[in-house]
Amino acid sequence: MDSLTQIVLGAAMGEAALGKKVGNKAMLWGAVAGTIPDLDVLSKFFVDPITANELHRGFSHSIIFCIIAAPILGWMIAKIYKNKEADWKGWSWLMFLGLFTHPILDAFTTWGTQLFWPFDYKVSFKNIFVIDPLYTIPFLVFVIIAMFYNRTHPKRKLFNNLGILISSLYMIITLVLQRNAWFTFWTNLENQHITYQEIQTRPTPLNSILWSANIETKDSFLIGYYSLFDKDDYINFSEFPKNHHFLGAMKNDPLIIRLIKLSEGWYTIEKHDDHLFFNDLRFGQLEIDSESKKFAFSYELFYDKDGILVAKERERKMGEASPLLQKLFHRILGNKS
Numbered sequence: 001m002d003s004l005t006q007i008v009l010g011a012a013m014g015e016a017a018l019g020k021k022v023g024n025k026a027m028l029w030g031a032v033a034g035t036i037p038d039l040d041v042l043s044k045f046f047v048d049p050i051t052a053n054e055l056h057r058g059f060s061h062s063i064i065f066c067i068i069a070a071p072i073l074g075w076m077i078a079k080i081y082k083n084k085e086a087d088w089k090g091w092s093w094l095m096f097l098g099l100f101t102h103p104i105l106d107a108f109t110t111w112g113t114q115l116f117w118p119f120d121y122k123v124s125f126k127n128i129f130v131i132d133p134l135y136t137i138p139f140l141v142f143v144i145i146a147m148f149y150n151r152t153h154p155k156r157k158l159f160n161n162l163g164i165l166i167s168s169l170y171m172i173i174t175l176v177l178q179r180n181a182w183f184t185f186w187t188n189l190e191n192q193h194i195t196y197q198e199i200q201t202r203p204t205p206l207n208s209i210l211w212s213a214n215i216e217t218k219d220s221f222l223i224g225y226y227s228l229f230d231k232d233d234y235i236n237f238s239e240f241p242k243n244h245h246f247l248g249a250m251k252n253d254p255l256i257i258r259l260i261k262l263s264e265g266w267y268t269i270e271k272h273d274d275h276l277f278f279n280d281l282r283f284g285q286l287e288i289d290s291e292s293k294k295f296a297f298s299y300e301l302f303y304d305k306d307g308i309l310v311a312k313e314r315e316r317k318m319g320e321a322s323p324l325l326q327k328l329f330h331r332i333l334g335n336k337s
Helices: 003-022 024-045 049-055 063-080 088-106 133-147 154-191 244-252 254-263 318-332
Strands: 198-203 210-216 220-227 238-241 267-272 275-285 295-303 309-313
Touching: 003 024, 003 088, 003 133, 003 154, 024 049, 024 063, 024 088, 024 133, 049 254, 049 309, 063 088, 133 154, 154 198, 154 210, 154 220, 210 275, 210 318, 220 275, 220 318, 244 254, 244 267, 244 275, 254 267, 254 275, 254 309
Parallel strands: none
Antiparallel strands: 198 210, 210 220, 220 238, 267 275, 275 295, 295 309
């Protein structure tokens, strides 16, 4: 999830662990713990984009990391506060909750997380977008309200627990909505007599009303959209040929093998003039319409002057965000044209 959500979640976990003993210091250190796993993004300053994407949500998001880091961080905090309000065990438990709930929350997103690192398997339920105001805002409001009560006041615990409860209920609701969307996509594939191999369903940006699906067929991928406000359940699927043959001898290059693994096999190859592009389909398109050919993650493939294959990530322009949000809101309301 986004940084703000992880900070709020960490603060709520800190309050649940030690709020009654140390007050707002518990929220502060819980918020710190909630941000630590995402420090792996700093790898982009030291390695190439492919390696950075491989490292993201890896070791720092694993159970092993939480178990190792929590007691070390807890010991450091206990040294800072040399009093008897909370001991090393209490601070370690707070840090573990802050660290561990971060990858648990990330596991519900499209990107997923390597909870069981060093195993490559990623846990990804794909039922919530990385930024979802309906999840974050109520959570944030209740945490802020709780902050203004004395640490021993019963309402402080009440409001903090309300934030955790409401956000958890919303997460459960998104799982139900995802299942409903999946069934709608599946019904359309059956009714349209489309033979497919796999379906992946996920929410579109900033909401849980409009859902998209990636469908793999033998020679192509299909993408469709379904809003809970659609007046009918008919889905028009856009087709994107795999074109994997465009890779030719490149397919055996270690870089391509890594990209295929990173995309989990959900990729197409585009060819424009003499330029070749690798599109990672897992994170959807940059526009919500059937004509869009732009994907959120795309890499241009080319050989450098030394004959080494390079993958350069396509630039995403900030100026495209506003039109996208307008189209997104239009489609959320059930407007298909």
